[in-house]
Amino acid sequence: xxxxxxxxxxxxxxxxxxxxxxxxxxxxxxxxxxxxxxxxxxxxxxxxxx
Amino acid sequence: xxxxxxxxxxxxxxxxxxxxxxxxxxxxxxxxxxxxxxxxxxxxxxxxxxxxxxxxxxxxxxxxxxxxxxxxxxxxxxxxxxxxxxxxxxxxxxxxxxxxxxxxxxxxxxxxxxxxxxxxxxxxxxxxxxxxxxxxxxxxxxxxxxxxxxxxxxxxxxxxxxxxxxxxxxxxxxxxxxxxxxxxxxxxxxxxxxxxxxxxxxxxxxxxxxxxxxxxxxxxxxxxxxxxxxxxxxxxxxxxxxxxxxxxxxxxxxxxxxxxxxxxxxxxxxxxxxxxxxxxxxxxxxxxxxxxxxxxxxxxxxxxxxxxxxxxxxxxxxxxxxxxxxxxxxxxxxxxxxxxxxxxxxxxxxxxxxxxxxxxxxxxxxxxxxxxxxxxxxxxxx
Amino acid sequence: xxxxxxxxxxxxxxxxxxxxxxxxxxxxxxxxxxxxxxxxxxxxxxxxxxxxxxxxxxxxxxxxxxxxxxxxxxxxxxxxxxxxxxxxxxxxxxxxxxxxxxxxxxxxxxxxxxxxxxxxxxxxxxxxxxxxxxxxxxxxxxxxxxxxxxxxxxxxxxxxxxxxxxxxxxxxxxxxxxxxxxxxxxxxxxxxxxxxxxxxxxxxxxxxxxxxxxxxxxxxxxxxxxxxxxxxxxxxxxxxxxxxxxxxxxxxxxxxxxxxxxxxxxxxxxxxxxxxxxxxxxxxxxxxxxxxxxxxxxxxxxxxxxxxxxxxxxxxxxxxxxxxxxxxxxxxxxxxxxxxxxxxxxxxxxxxxxxxxxxxxxxxxxxxxxxxxxxxxxxxxxxxxxxxxxxxxxxxxxxxxxxxxxxxxxxxxxxxxxxxxxxxxxxxxxxxxx
Numbered sequence: 001x002x003x004x005x006x007x008x009x010x011x012x013x014x015x016x017x018x019x020x021x022x023x024x025x026x027x028x029x030x031x032x033x034x035x036x037x038x039x040x041x042x043x044x045x046x047x048x049x050x
Numbered sequence: 051x052x053x054x055x056x057x058x059x060x061x062x063x064x065x066x067x068x069x070x071x072x073x074x075x076x077x078x079x080x081x082x083x084x085x086x087x088x089x090x091x092x093x094x095x096x097x098x099x100x101x102x103x104x105x106x107x108x109x110x111x112x113x114x115x116x117x118x119x120x121x122x123x124x125x126x127x128x129x130x131x132x133x134x135x136x137x138x139x140x141x142x143x144x145x146x147x148x149x150x151x152x153x154x155x156x157x158x159x160x161x162x163x164x165x166x167x168x169x170x171x172x173x174x175x176x177x178x179x180x181x182x183x184x185x186x187x188x189x190x191x192x193x194x195x196x197x198x199x200x201x202x203x204x205x206x207x208x209x210x211x212x213x214x215x216x217x218x219x220x221x222x223x224x225x226x227x228x229x230x231x232x233x234x235x236x237x238x239x240x241x242x243x244x245x246x247x248x249x250x251x252x253x254x255x256x257x258x259x260x261x262x263x264x265x266x267x268x269x270x271x272x273x274x275x276x277x278x279x280x281x282x283x284x285x286x287x288x289x290x291x292x293x294x295x296x297x298x299x300x301x302x303x304x305x306x307x308x309x310x311x312x313x314x315x316x317x318x319x320x321x322x323x324x325x326x327x328x329x330x331x332x333x334x335x336x337x338x339x340x341x342x343x344x345x346x347x348x349x350x351x352x353x354x355x356x357x358x359x360x361x362x363x364x365x366x367x368x369x370x371x372x373x374x375x376x377x378x379x380x381x382x383x384x385x386x387x388x389x390x391x392x393x394x395x396x397x398x399x400x401x402x403x404x405x406x407x408x409x410x411x412x413x414x415x416x417x418x419x420x421x422x423x424x425x426x427x428x429x430x431x432x
Numbered sequence: 433x434x435x436x437x438x439x440x441x442x443x444x445x446x447x448x449x450x451x452x453x454x455x456x457x458x459x460x461x462x463x464x465x466x467x468x469x470x471x472x473x474x475x476x477x478x479x480x481x482x483x484x485x486x487x488x489x490x491x492x493x494x495x496x497x498x499x500x501x502x503x504x505x506x507x508x509x510x511x512x513x514x515x516x517x518x519x520x521x522x523x524x525x526x527x528x529x530x531x532x533x534x535x536x537x538x539x540x541x542x543x544x545x546x547x548x549x550x551x552x553x554x555x556x557x558x559x560x561x562x563x564x565x566x567x568x569x570x571x572x573x574x575x576x577x578x579x580x581x582x583x584x585x586x587x588x589x590x591x592x593x594x595x596x597x598x599x600x601x602x603x604x605x606x607x608x609x610x611x612x613x614x615x616x617x618x619x620x621x622x623x624x625x626x627x628x629x630x631x632x633x634x635x636x637x638x639x640x641x642x643x644x645x646x647x648x649x650x651x652x653x654x655x656x657x658x659x660x661x662x663x664x665x666x667x668x669x670x671x672x673x674x675x676x677x678x679x680x681x682x683x684x685x686x687x688x689x690x691x692x693x694x695x696x697x698x699x700x701x702x703x704x705x706x707x708x709x710x711x712x713x714x715x716x717x718x719x720x721x722x723x724x725x726x727x728x729x730x731x732x733x734x735x736x737x738x739x740x741x742x743x744x745x746x747x748x749x750x751x752x753x754x755x756x757x758x759x760x761x762x763x764x765x766x767x768x769x770x771x772x773x774x775x776x777x778x779x780x781x782x783x784x785x786x787x788x789x790x791x792x793x794x795x796x797x798x799x800x801x802x803x804x805x806x807x808x809x810x811x812x813x814x815x816x817x818x819x820x821x822x823x824x825x826x827x828x829x830x831x832x833x834x835x836x837x838x839x840x841x842x843x844x845x846x847x848x849x850x851x852x853x854x855x856x857x858x859x860x861x862x863x864x865x866x
Contacts, residue, residue, distance in 0.1 A: 014711070029053060038723045041493040041726050045197075050069065050489060170491055170494035172738075174483075202683065210678075215613075217611045265785070265789055338441070349438075351739070360750070
């Protein structure tokens with residue numbers, strides 16, 4: 001894996017962290033669902049599934 | 051709080067239930083049984099150590115005849131969403147006899163592409179065919195390198211060495227990366243390794259196997275640069291006259307860079323030929339993308355387009371089956387070799403394998419050997 | 433399966449998808465959620481079974497990189513805003529050109545164009561510079577409805593402006609057409625239409641009240657031109673370098689390029705900007721867009737899987753061209769209003785495919801269509817950017833009156849877009865310039 005590719009995984013993890021933080025803080029169910037939808041592709045990439 | 055846990059649980063379910071099949075597909079191995087023609091097996095990194103141990107490295111089968119002669123390289127899986135190419139390669143590895151000269155076959159040139167399907171493409175992960183000994187299953191692949199292996203894309207891909215700007219998506223496309231460079235992206239490194247092989251082995255003929263949409267003008271054809279033109283024309287005439295199928299010749303454009311049929315000819319002494327068979331599953335206008343569509347090529351929407359005169363291939367309710375597509379590849383390859391050998395007797399090759407009609411009559415599955423009954427040393431996992 | 437049965441199955445899958453979407457709307461779900469319901473319905477109706485999960489997973493990553501571009505480009509722009517950079521730029525414009533009405537309007541138009549052009553999202557233009565520009569326009573005596581219309585239309589144009597045009601990038605990725613040669617075919621009409629919009633809607637503007645305007649736009653403390661300019665210079669360098677040294681400069685990709693610029697912007701303003709807070713707020717701000725990119729990917733995946741995309745494509749490619757020309761000005765914005773980027777996938781891809789097969793220049797067509805898609809962001813049910821603009825500007829009138837104010841530039845954009853689509857080959861010379 002190249003250094004730049006590693007940076008992309010770090011960037012993805014950063015966005016995942018921010019999304020989870022916001023997910024925990026929000027009280028609105030619609031927002032919670034949106035956070036979950038936004039998290040899906042990022043988690044799949046972090047786990048190197050797709 | 052309970053609600054959050056439920057949403058997270060659903061997310062986890064989709065990640066696992068959706069992701070695990072993708073992971074399994076990425077690690078699924080196809081079995082190919084080396085036929086009597088196979089005399090050697092090695093990695094492409096033999097010619098460029100820079101790809102050794104990486105996803106860009108790939109397998110090369112060698113089929114050497116008893117008599118010295120010319121050399122041919124058959125590349126399949128440049129675009130792994132065009133499965134008749136890899137199947138034709140497997141078929142030749144199991145069935146091709148080489149009496150004179152040497153044939154090299156790479157079944158998954160873009161190995162990364164063979165390990166995942168196109169996001170958004172809606173394709174099945176696998177497709178199967180009937181054989182006399184049971185069902186044989188293959189992976190469906192993607193056109194380019196997987197993002198898991200080559201990430202990120204540039205905002206614009208610039209072809210080496212011509213400097214032509216192309217779509218960022220083509221940075222993953224091994225048929226925009228010829229002649230390649232050793233310190234480039236993986237797609238450029240694998241083509242560089244192949245160019246090294248072509249030069250060091252003094253390959254005479256390079257065949258690059260593909261499929262194209264029925265609605266795309268460059269389909270069901272042989273694409274060649276000027277220097278390969280007479281051989282392609284001869285092969286095209288022969289298969290039309292004797293084997294009764296259409297396979298016209300298209301001229302390789304000089305202004306469109308990075309393609310095998312352009313760069314291999316320009317950067318080496320080899321004669322490139324890019325073979326396109328009609329893969330209807332690739333068309334935008336198909337009904338459901340099913341394994342059957344990949345195998346049979348039968349689609350009512352494409353038929354409707356054919357009735358409106360929108361296709362560039364003859365198409366009817368019988369579709370364009372895998373048997374026909376692989377059969378075409380087999381016949382055209384053999385006929386190119388015949389044409390070449392006639393004009394270059396000192397570098398000629400003598401090869402044979404069942405051709406179009408035999409494959410269509412018996413079905414492609416008939417020609418695949420049962421891995422469970424074969425000598426283990428002859429079974430290669432791809 | 434017989435041809436009739438395949439037709440029937442595909443049509444049923446399509447009806448189920450529409451039905452699921454409508455049910456979602458009846459329950460007042462968000463558009464992303466409605467599209468997700470349509471995806472699930474389409475998968476089940478298409479017979480995906482357990483493989484539905486795989487399709488959801490695979491489809492969701494289709495536009496992952498575009499999502500990352502959104503995030504890091506917006507973090508960059510938000511750091512500039514938080515540091516006071518946006519106010520700094522607008523104050524400089526007001527201070528220097530307050531007595532030149534037309535020049536003021538044009539410069540403010542440019543200010544709105546930049547964030548959207550760099551990020552590909554008109555909403556970013558509204559969020560980052562909308563408030564500041566609205567203050568400046570207000571000082572020129574324009575009504576809030578007019579200001580809303582100007583910001584909405586120009587922000588829409590900014591989303592289509594180069595270098596990042598998401599509609600074109602998504603369509604290119606799915607049609608094997610290079611995302612190359614779009615710069616001038618997009619930039620020229622966008623500049624012309626932007627000028628027309630600000631000059632037409634701003635025709636009643638007065639010479640600005642300099643003191644009032646400067647009072648309304650807070651003055652950033654201790655901010656120098658360098659700390660605003662250097663991050664943009666870095667961005668220009670990172671965008672230009674791969675073109676200047678294509679084989680010597682590492683492939684950074686746009687998300688990393690913007691991330692680097694964000695870090696530079698933060699380094700120059702670290703006392704003023706809490707980067708963690710900006711990141712958190714940015715991600716929160718962008719979540720609907722990120723969810724949209726994930727769901728649109730799923731939508732394309734499922735519609736390919738069950739054949740609905742093929743069916744729609746077939747209708748389009750077999751329809752007489754004249755019918756296509758007539759319905760496009762309506763169907764393009766409406767599809768955007770219904771499906772956001774999904775509209776480009778469902779209609780844009782087959783259309784481009786068909787026109788490309790017919791020898792019509794796909795780059796010019798796509799550039800023309802790109803002008804029409806952002807208009808849909810003002811249309812219900814989503815009206816994503818329309819609503820955002822109205823609330824940012826603080827316009828309290830009816831949404832209909834806001835749309836009415838947009839009508840003239842809307843028609844102008846439609847006319848220019850359709851001219852580009854219909855006469856694409858005659859306009860191919862635009863590509864030569866860029």
